[in-house]
Amino acid sequence: MSKFLLLQLRPEPEVSDSEYRAILDKSGLDGAQVHRICLDREDLPDGLDPRDYAGVIVGGGPGCVSDAPEKKTAVEARIEAACLSLMPAVTSADVPFMGCCYGIGILGHHLGAVVSKDQFGEAVGPTTCIKTQDGAKDSMLAGMPAQFDAFVGHKEALQNLPNGAVHLLSSGPCPFQMIRYGQNVYATQFHPEADGAEFETRIKFYRHKGYFAPEDADQLIDMCHSADVTWPQQILSNFVQQYR
Template identity: 30%
Template sequence: MVKKIYVLKVGTTFPAVEAQFGDFDDWTAAALGSGTAVGLVDVEGGDDLPPVAHCAAVVITGSHAMVTDNLPWSVALEAWLRAALETDLPILGVCYGHQLLGRAAGGEVGDHPKGKEIGTVDLTLLPEAESDPLFENLPKTFPVHTTHRQSVLRLPEGATRLASNAYEPNHAYRLREMAYGVQFHPEYNVDIMRAYIEGQREELEKAGKDVAALLAEVRDTPVAAQLIRHFAAMVSLREGGD
């Protein structure tokens, strides 16, 4: 049996964004690359989670839900992740996935005290990233796309913190051998990022955000865009591929 990298879809984007650009699972599958065997599990939609032994790895998407809502599908996935971590299954959690993975391993998730982080922001790698297989060859500082209100407020015991910025100290971390959480969105491009800002314009303006400035700051994130494909390449090597 050829094991697949399963995309665990835990949310759906705004209808207008989906109509123009597709959804979280589309962007993630594209980022994994056409040569990767990919399976889709719509967790939020009620699909059964795959047996861990059938997975080469999993990538958990973003979501408009909140981890602290403790929705039934999310609680079930959290328990599944807890068991998967014990097998050293390669995991990449993005945004919501980053937070849920962190809580599954014993960390704390909640509303960020500074409110929402949104737009293209600069990220700084920490010294621990220099020897990390996923981050070691990246520049020390690079831009990423973000949109989140909740965060991993406290990392799980034993986690290795890999990247931060002035707003978010836990932008990336590693658990065990190859389980990663990234708060930013490596699967976004500039059009998706702009659409997310526009889609939340009213909320952002009520919060005192300068929407025009946020839109002006949106730019390409070529370094971040490599991460999901690099993760897939690491999984392939682990599985004995080329």
């Protein structure tokens, strides 16, 4: 079996490692089945071809595709360039792809959609995702209810559906929660790997990153632990089961 390529973007080792464990746990993969690259401190290997993998998973991160180039740190710019360098091969060859949070911005930007902070940002916490008619028929959402809660926390979002993309999930605050391009290229605005414990870790590390008022951190942690967020992990499980 080919390995899955996992690209991680978080510059905080504790958060990156926690996300890594969450993705493995929710997807059913083990470390031997994953080629993990932490783009904050590693370059893509020369000649890396996404078509050589069973699928590609992109995690989340504090960077924003829509930030002006002069406002991006050198690490953020390098991460973005690395992710975007793979997208032509991913979309042209319809390589199985699951972009989580940051991944929807990368995919949308590559496909020419507007990614910005103008509308549809969401505060940290759970949001209710609702299947569209196409979502109800998509294998990646098989076995899941018509609506379910998922964890979000993002400043930027797709402002329009990319040309050629299929709209799978929406929410009240953010219309584009999940999309598909071709038959195998997926991206979510929410974090399918996250549960209450995982979001507690991120809230503690990102309390001064502008997602929320720092003094609200403890209240947000309590809210995330009390939320009923269990269905999104099925998406990662479905992805691995379909493409492994």
